[in-house]
Amino acid sequence: MRIIDKALSDRGSTYAVSGGPVDSADAAKAFVKTLCRKKKFAKATHNTWAVLLPDGPLKNDDGESGAGMVILRMLEREGLTGHIIVVTRWFGGTKLGGDRFRRVQDAVWVYLDDLWAG
Template identity: 30%
Template sequence: MSEELRDELEAINSIYGDGCLVPSDDANIYVLQPPGESSSLRIEFPPTYPAVPPVVLGTNSTGDRGKRGDAAREFSLFCQALSAVYEPGTVCLFDAIEELTRLLESEASDENQDQDTTPENEVHTSAAAENVVHAHDTHALEIPEPPWILSDPFIEQKSVFIARCAHVSSTEEAEVFVQHLLASDKKVRTATHNITAWRIKGPNNTTFQDCNDDGETAAGGRLLHLMQLMDLWNVMVIVTRWYGGHKLGPRRFALINQTARDAFVKAGLVSENPNKKKSTGKG
Protein backbone atom coordinates (compact mmCIF):
# COMPACT_ATOMS: atom_id res chain seq x y z
CA MET A 1 0.00 0.00 0.00
CA SER A 2 1.41 3.39 -0.99
CA GLU A 3 1.75 6.16 1.57
CA GLU A 4 -0.81 8.24 -0.35
CA LEU A 5 -3.36 5.42 -0.25
CA ARG A 6 -2.69 4.74 3.44
CA ASP A 7 -3.30 8.42 4.28
CA GLU A 8 -6.41 8.52 2.11
CA LEU A 9 -7.79 5.35 3.72
CA GLU A 10 -7.35 6.91 7.17
CA ALA A 11 -8.86 10.22 6.05
CA ILE A 12 -11.94 8.67 4.46
CA ASN A 13 -12.69 6.51 7.52
CA SER A 14 -12.06 9.45 9.86
CA ILE A 15 -14.47 11.70 7.98
CA TYR A 16 -17.24 9.26 7.04
CA GLY A 17 -16.87 6.68 9.80
CA ASP A 18 -14.97 3.43 10.26
CA GLY A 19 -15.88 0.91 7.60
CA CYS A 20 -16.44 3.43 4.82
CA LEU A 21 -13.37 2.15 2.96
CA VAL A 22 -12.03 -1.31 3.87
CA PRO A 23 -9.73 -3.82 2.13
CA SER A 24 -11.29 -6.89 0.54
CA ASP A 25 -9.84 -10.37 0.33
CA ASP A 26 -8.32 -9.49 -3.05
CA ALA A 27 -5.06 -7.57 -3.30
CA ASN A 28 -5.38 -3.85 -4.12
CA ILE A 29 -9.20 -4.06 -4.06
CA TYR A 30 -11.24 -2.16 -1.47
CA VAL A 31 -14.92 -1.94 -0.64
CA LEU A 32 -16.29 1.59 -0.47
CA GLN A 33 -19.54 2.19 1.41
CA PRO A 34 -20.49 5.80 0.59
CA PRO A 35 -22.40 7.71 3.28
CA GLY A 36 -26.17 7.44 3.33
CA GLU A 37 -27.99 4.51 1.79
CA SER A 38 -25.81 4.22 -1.31
CA SER A 39 -24.77 0.79 -2.54
CA SER A 40 -21.25 -0.37 -1.71
CA LEU A 41 -18.67 -0.48 -4.49
CA ARG A 42 -15.55 -2.53 -5.26
CA ILE A 43 -12.61 -0.31 -6.21
CA GLU A 44 -9.14 -1.38 -7.32
CA PHE A 45 -6.22 0.91 -6.52
CA PRO A 46 -3.28 0.16 -8.85
CA PRO A 47 0.17 0.13 -7.17
CA THR A 48 1.00 3.40 -8.97
CA TYR A 49 -2.14 5.23 -7.70
CA PRO A 50 -2.60 8.23 -7.62
CA ALA A 51 -0.43 8.59 -10.73
CA VAL A 52 -3.12 6.47 -12.41
CA PRO A 53 -6.80 6.48 -11.46
CA PRO A 54 -8.56 3.82 -9.38
CA VAL A 55 -10.75 1.33 -11.23
CA VAL A 56 -14.40 0.89 -10.22
CA LEU A 57 -15.05 -2.83 -10.64
CA GLY A 58 -18.73 -2.86 -9.76
CA THR A 59 -21.10 -3.05 -6.83
CA ASN A 60 -20.26 -5.28 -3.89
CA SER A 61 -22.14 -8.58 -4.10
CA THR A 62 -22.66 -8.95 -0.34
CA GLY A 63 -24.23 -6.59 2.14
CA ASP A 64 -25.61 -4.19 -0.44
CA ARG A 65 -28.28 -1.95 1.03
CA GLY A 66 -29.77 -0.74 -2.22
CA LYS A 67 -32.03 -2.41 -4.78
CA ARG A 68 -30.49 -3.86 -7.93
CA GLY A 69 -31.67 -0.96 -10.09
CA ASP A 70 -30.46 1.58 -7.55
CA ALA A 71 -27.07 -0.14 -7.34
CA ALA A 72 -26.58 0.04 -11.12
CA ARG A 73 -27.56 3.71 -11.15
CA GLU A 74 -25.26 4.56 -8.25
CA PHE A 75 -22.41 2.63 -9.88
CA SER A 76 -22.87 4.72 -13.02
CA LEU A 77 -23.04 7.96 -11.02
CA PHE A 78 -19.88 7.13 -9.08
CA CYS A 79 -18.00 6.42 -12.31
CA GLN A 80 -19.21 9.81 -13.56
CA ALA A 81 -18.11 11.48 -10.33
CA LEU A 82 -14.68 9.85 -10.41
CA SER A 83 -14.11 10.92 -14.02
CA ALA A 84 -15.03 14.49 -13.12
CA VAL A 85 -12.68 14.89 -10.15
CA TYR A 86 -9.62 12.72 -10.86
CA GLU A 87 -6.35 14.49 -11.65
CA PRO A 88 -3.13 12.48 -12.22
CA GLY A 89 -0.94 12.45 -9.13
CA THR A 90 -3.67 13.60 -6.72
CA VAL A 91 -5.74 11.38 -4.45
CA CYS A 92 -9.37 11.68 -5.45
CA LEU A 93 -11.67 9.52 -3.34
CA PHE A 94 -12.91 12.27 -1.01
CA ASP A 95 -13.78 14.50 -3.97
CA ALA A 96 -15.43 11.56 -5.76
CA ILE A 97 -17.62 10.77 -2.73
CA GLU A 98 -18.65 14.40 -2.40
CA GLU A 99 -19.44 14.60 -6.11
CA LEU A 100 -21.48 11.38 -5.88
CA THR A 101 -23.44 12.89 -2.98
CA ARG A 102 -24.09 16.01 -5.04
CA LEU A 103 -25.28 13.97 -8.03
CA LEU A 104 -27.59 11.84 -5.89
CA GLU A 105 -29.05 14.91 -4.20
CA SER A 106 -29.56 16.55 -7.59
CA GLU A 107 -31.43 13.49 -8.86
CA ALA A 108 -33.54 13.35 -5.71
CA SER A 109 -34.39 17.02 -6.08
CA ASP A 110 -35.47 16.48 -9.68
CA GLU A 111 -37.65 13.53 -8.63
CA ASN A 112 -39.25 15.55 -5.83
CA GLN A 113 -40.13 18.32 -8.27
CA ASP A 114 -41.97 15.75 -10.39
CA GLN A 115 -44.07 14.60 -7.44
CA ASP A 116 -46.77 17.09 -6.50
CA THR A 117 -49.24 14.78 -4.75
CA THR A 118 -47.50 14.45 -1.37
CA PRO A 119 -49.83 15.52 1.47
CA GLU A 120 -48.60 18.69 3.11
CA ASN A 121 -48.51 17.08 6.54
CA GLU A 122 -46.07 14.43 5.28
CA VAL A 123 -43.52 16.88 3.92
CA HIS A 124 -40.52 17.28 6.17
CA THR A 125 -36.75 17.73 6.00
CA SER A 126 -34.10 16.09 8.10
CA ALA A 127 -32.43 19.46 8.65
CA ALA A 128 -35.60 20.87 10.16
CA ALA A 129 -36.03 17.76 12.29
CA GLU A 130 -32.49 18.15 13.61
CA ASN A 131 -33.13 21.85 14.27
CA VAL A 132 -29.91 22.85 12.52
CA VAL A 133 -31.24 25.04 9.69
CA HIS A 134 -32.62 28.16 11.31
CA ALA A 135 -34.69 30.90 9.77
CA HIS A 136 -31.66 33.11 9.14
CA ASP A 137 -30.07 30.29 7.06
CA THR A 138 -32.93 30.22 4.53
CA HIS A 139 -31.36 32.85 2.30
CA ALA A 140 -28.01 31.04 2.37
CA LEU A 141 -29.58 27.82 1.10
CA GLU A 142 -31.24 29.65 -1.80
CA ILE A 143 -27.96 30.82 -3.34
CA PRO A 144 -25.97 28.62 -5.75
CA GLU A 145 -23.27 26.38 -4.30
CA PRO A 146 -20.27 28.61 -3.47
CA PRO A 147 -17.30 28.04 -5.80
CA TRP A 148 -15.19 26.26 -3.21
CA ILE A 149 -11.71 25.00 -4.01
CA LEU A 150 -10.80 22.17 -1.62
CA SER A 151 -7.42 21.20 -0.21
CA ASP A 152 -6.24 17.65 0.17
CA PRO A 153 -7.10 16.15 3.56
CA PHE A 154 -4.26 16.56 6.08
CA ILE A 155 -4.13 13.94 8.85
CA GLU A 156 -2.17 13.77 12.08
CA GLN A 157 -2.91 11.37 14.95
CA LYS A 158 -6.38 10.78 13.46
CA SER A 159 -7.28 14.48 13.40
CA VAL A 160 -8.37 15.44 9.88
CA PHE A 161 -8.06 18.94 8.40
CA ILE A 162 -9.68 20.10 5.14
CA ALA A 163 -9.70 23.68 3.81
CA ARG A 164 -12.06 25.42 1.38
CA CYS A 165 -11.33 28.76 -0.23
CA ALA A 166 -13.37 30.94 -2.58
CA HIS A 167 -13.30 34.39 -4.15
CA VAL A 168 -15.64 36.84 -2.40
CA SER A 169 -16.44 40.47 -3.13
CA SER A 170 -18.08 41.57 0.14
CA THR A 171 -18.29 40.64 3.79
CA GLU A 172 -21.99 39.84 3.27
CA GLU A 173 -21.08 37.32 0.58
CA ALA A 174 -18.43 35.74 2.82
CA GLU A 175 -20.92 35.37 5.67
CA VAL A 176 -23.53 33.82 3.36
CA PHE A 177 -20.93 31.36 2.03
CA VAL A 178 -20.19 30.26 5.60
CA GLN A 179 -23.89 29.90 6.39
CA HIS A 180 -24.49 27.94 3.18
CA LEU A 181 -21.70 25.47 3.98
CA LEU A 182 -22.87 24.88 7.54
CA ALA A 183 -26.52 24.59 6.52
CA SER A 184 -25.92 22.23 3.59
CA ASP A 185 -23.10 19.94 4.78
CA LYS A 186 -23.78 17.93 7.95
CA LYS A 187 -20.21 16.58 8.16
CA VAL A 188 -18.83 20.11 8.21
CA ARG A 189 -21.55 21.36 10.53
CA THR A 190 -20.77 18.65 13.10
CA ALA A 191 -16.96 19.01 12.86
CA THR A 192 -14.97 20.03 15.92
CA HIS A 193 -13.95 23.41 14.48
CA ASN A 194 -14.66 25.48 11.35
CA ILE A 195 -12.04 28.22 11.40
CA THR A 196 -12.63 31.12 8.98
CA ALA A 197 -10.77 34.14 7.69
CA TRP A 198 -11.30 36.62 4.87
CA ARG A 199 -9.77 39.78 3.40
CA ILE A 200 -11.79 42.02 1.09
CA LYS A 201 -11.14 45.30 -0.75
CA GLY A 202 -14.22 47.49 -0.94
CA PRO A 203 -15.03 50.71 -2.78
CA ASN A 204 -13.06 53.92 -2.19
CA ASN A 205 -9.97 51.97 -1.07
CA THR A 206 -11.76 50.50 1.94
CA THR A 207 -10.57 47.14 3.19
CA PHE A 208 -12.22 44.52 5.38
CA GLN A 209 -10.67 41.53 7.10
CA ASP A 210 -11.99 39.27 9.80
CA CYS A 211 -11.59 35.82 11.29
CA ASN A 212 -13.36 33.38 13.59
CA ASP A 213 -11.61 30.83 15.84
CA ASP A 214 -14.75 28.68 16.29
CA GLY A 215 -13.41 27.48 19.63
CA GLU A 216 -9.82 26.89 18.47
CA THR A 217 -8.23 29.80 20.35
CA ALA A 218 -5.99 32.04 18.20
CA ALA A 219 -6.36 29.82 15.11
CA GLY A 220 -8.41 32.37 13.15
CA GLY A 221 -5.86 35.12 13.78
CA ARG A 222 -3.04 32.89 12.59
CA LEU A 223 -5.02 32.01 9.49
CA LEU A 224 -5.63 35.70 8.78
CA HIS A 225 -1.93 36.40 9.31
CA LEU A 226 -1.09 33.76 6.68
CA MET A 227 -3.35 35.55 4.20
CA GLN A 228 -1.65 38.85 5.04
CA LEU A 229 1.77 37.36 4.39
CA MET A 230 0.53 36.03 1.04
CA ASP A 231 -1.09 39.40 0.25
CA LEU A 232 -4.36 37.67 -0.63
CA TRP A 233 -7.42 39.86 -1.19
CA ASN A 234 -11.06 39.17 -2.04
CA VAL A 235 -10.62 35.63 -0.78
CA MET A 236 -12.06 33.67 2.13
CA VAL A 237 -10.98 30.35 3.62
CA ILE A 238 -12.59 27.85 5.98
CA VAL A 239 -10.46 25.18 7.64
CA THR A 240 -12.50 22.30 9.05
CA ARG A 241 -11.04 20.04 11.73
CA TRP A 242 -12.38 16.72 12.93
CA TYR A 243 -10.69 15.93 16.27
CA GLY A 244 -9.08 12.50 16.32
CA GLY A 245 -8.84 11.98 20.06
CA HIS A 246 -5.22 13.06 20.49
CA LYS A 247 -4.11 16.57 21.46
CA LEU A 248 -1.70 18.01 18.90
CA GLY A 249 -0.49 21.03 20.88
CA PRO A 250 1.00 23.94 18.88
CA ARG A 251 1.42 21.58 15.90
CA ARG A 252 -2.30 22.06 15.14
CA PHE A 253 -1.70 25.67 14.07
CA ALA A 254 0.89 24.59 11.50
CA LEU A 255 -1.53 21.99 10.15
CA ILE A 256 -4.35 24.53 9.92
CA ASN A 257 -2.17 26.94 7.93
CA GLN A 258 -0.68 24.13 5.83
CA THR A 259 -4.15 22.96 4.85
CA ALA A 260 -5.26 26.50 4.01
CA ARG A 261 -2.16 27.08 1.91
CA ASP A 262 -2.86 23.89 -0.04
CA ALA A 263 -6.33 25.24 -0.92
CA PHE A 264 -4.79 28.57 -2.01
CA VAL A 265 -2.30 26.72 -4.22
CA LYS A 266 -5.03 24.62 -5.81
CA ALA A 267 -7.03 27.80 -6.46
CA GLY A 268 -4.04 29.30 -8.28
CA LEU A 269 -3.65 32.08 -5.72
CA VAL A 270 -0.09 31.27 -4.70
CA SER A 271 2.88 29.49 -6.24
CA GLU A 272 3.67 25.98 -5.05
CA ASN A 273 7.35 26.97 -4.92
CA PRO A 274 7.92 28.89 -1.67
CA ASN A 275 11.00 30.58 -3.19
CA LYS A 276 8.92 32.22 -5.89
CA LYS A 277 7.13 35.50 -5.34
CA LYS A 278 3.62 34.83 -4.09
CA SER A 279 0.79 35.94 -6.35
CA THR A 280 -2.17 37.88 -5.07
CA GLY A 281 -5.83 37.06 -5.10
CA LYS A 282 -7.78 38.54 -7.96
CA GLY A 283 -10.33 41.23 -7.33
Protein backbone atom coordinates (compact mmCIF):
# COMPACT_ATOMS: atom_id res chain seq x y z
CA MET A 1 0.00 0.00 0.00
CA ARG A 2 1.45 3.30 -1.13
CA ILE A 3 0.19 6.36 0.79
CA ILE A 4 1.06 9.94 -0.08
CA ASP A 5 -0.08 11.92 2.93
CA LYS A 6 -0.78 15.64 2.51
CA ALA A 7 -0.62 15.36 -1.28
CA LEU A 8 -2.19 18.82 -1.62
CA SER A 9 -4.52 21.30 0.02
CA ASP A 10 -7.02 23.90 -1.13
CA ARG A 11 -8.95 26.42 0.98
CA GLY A 12 -8.51 24.41 4.14
CA SER A 13 -9.30 20.99 2.66
CA THR A 14 -6.40 18.54 2.78
CA TYR A 15 -5.96 15.62 0.41
CA ALA A 16 -4.04 12.36 0.58
CA VAL A 17 -3.82 9.73 -2.14
CA SER A 18 -3.23 6.01 -1.74
CA GLY A 19 -3.12 2.99 -3.97
CA GLY A 20 -1.91 -0.48 -4.67
CA PRO A 21 -2.48 -3.59 -6.74
CA VAL A 22 -5.83 -5.39 -6.42
CA ASP A 23 -7.23 -8.25 -8.50
CA SER A 24 -10.91 -8.36 -7.55
CA ALA A 25 -13.82 -6.37 -6.16
CA ASP A 26 -13.31 -8.06 -2.80
CA ALA A 27 -9.62 -7.09 -2.81
CA ALA A 28 -10.55 -3.47 -3.63
CA LYS A 29 -13.00 -3.32 -0.73
CA ALA A 30 -10.44 -4.95 1.57
CA PHE A 31 -7.85 -2.36 0.49
CA VAL A 32 -10.15 0.52 1.47
CA LYS A 33 -11.06 -1.23 4.73
CA THR A 34 -7.37 -1.66 5.58
CA LEU A 35 -6.70 2.00 4.78
CA CYS A 36 -9.58 3.08 7.03
CA ARG A 37 -8.16 1.07 9.94
CA LYS A 38 -5.77 4.00 10.25
CA LYS A 39 -7.69 6.37 12.49
CA LYS A 40 -6.78 9.41 10.40
CA PHE A 41 -8.33 7.91 7.25
CA ALA A 42 -11.36 6.58 9.12
CA LYS A 43 -12.11 10.16 10.22
CA ALA A 44 -11.76 11.60 6.69
CA THR A 45 -14.73 13.32 5.10
CA HIS A 46 -14.37 11.26 1.89
CA ASN A 47 -12.38 8.23 0.74
CA THR A 48 -13.24 8.08 -2.97
CA TRP A 49 -11.75 5.34 -5.10
CA ALA A 50 -11.74 3.53 -8.42
CA VAL A 51 -10.10 0.52 -10.04
CA LEU A 52 -10.14 -1.12 -13.48
CA LEU A 53 -10.56 -4.90 -13.22
CA PRO A 54 -10.93 -7.62 -15.89
CA ASP A 55 -14.59 -7.99 -14.78
CA GLY A 56 -15.16 -4.27 -15.32
CA PRO A 57 -14.57 -0.95 -13.57
CA LEU A 58 -15.47 -0.27 -9.94
CA LYS A 59 -15.78 3.08 -8.18
CA ASN A 60 -17.10 4.60 -4.99
CA ASP A 61 -17.75 8.31 -4.43
CA ASP A 62 -18.10 8.07 -0.63
CA GLY A 63 -20.30 11.17 -0.64
CA GLU A 64 -18.10 13.20 -3.01
CA SER A 65 -20.50 12.91 -5.94
CA GLY A 66 -18.71 12.23 -9.24
CA ALA A 67 -15.21 11.89 -7.78
CA GLY A 68 -15.00 8.13 -8.35
CA MET A 69 -15.71 8.66 -12.06
CA VAL A 70 -12.92 11.24 -12.26
CA ILE A 71 -10.46 8.68 -10.87
CA LEU A 72 -11.83 5.95 -13.14
CA ARG A 73 -11.43 8.06 -16.28
CA MET A 74 -7.83 8.84 -15.37
CA LEU A 75 -7.10 5.13 -14.84
CA GLU A 76 -8.64 4.38 -18.24
CA ARG A 77 -6.56 7.09 -19.95
CA GLU A 78 -3.39 5.74 -18.35
CA GLY A 79 -4.31 2.12 -19.07
CA LEU A 80 -3.68 1.22 -15.43
CA THR A 81 -5.58 -1.96 -14.62
CA GLY A 82 -5.60 -3.97 -11.40
CA HIS A 83 -4.50 -0.95 -9.35
CA ILE A 84 -6.80 0.91 -6.97
CA ILE A 85 -6.40 4.63 -6.31
CA VAL A 86 -8.05 6.21 -3.28
CA VAL A 87 -8.30 10.00 -2.93
CA THR A 88 -8.95 11.04 0.66
CA ARG A 89 -10.30 14.47 1.59
CA TRP A 90 -10.56 16.15 4.96
CA PHE A 91 -13.05 19.00 4.50
CA GLY A 92 -11.67 22.34 5.58
CA GLY A 93 -14.89 24.33 5.90
CA THR A 94 -15.04 25.96 2.47
CA LYS A 95 -16.97 24.35 -0.37
CA LEU A 96 -14.80 23.99 -3.48
CA GLY A 97 -17.58 23.63 -6.05
CA GLY A 98 -16.27 22.30 -9.36
CA ASP A 99 -12.69 22.80 -8.19
CA ARG A 100 -13.10 19.65 -6.08
CA PHE A 101 -12.82 17.61 -9.30
CA ARG A 102 -9.60 19.41 -10.21
CA ARG A 103 -8.19 18.59 -6.78
CA VAL A 104 -9.14 14.92 -7.22
CA GLN A 105 -7.34 14.95 -10.58
CA ASP A 106 -4.33 16.70 -9.04
CA ALA A 107 -4.16 14.09 -6.28
CA VAL A 108 -4.30 11.24 -8.81
CA TRP A 109 -1.51 12.89 -10.82
CA VAL A 110 0.61 13.14 -7.66
CA TYR A 111 0.09 9.41 -7.14
CA LEU A 112 0.76 8.44 -10.76
CA ASP A 113 3.91 10.58 -10.91
CA ASP A 114 5.16 8.86 -7.75
CA LEU A 115 4.20 5.42 -9.08
CA TRP A 116 5.91 5.89 -12.43
CA ALA A 117 9.01 7.40 -10.78
CA GLY A 118 9.65 4.18 -9.02
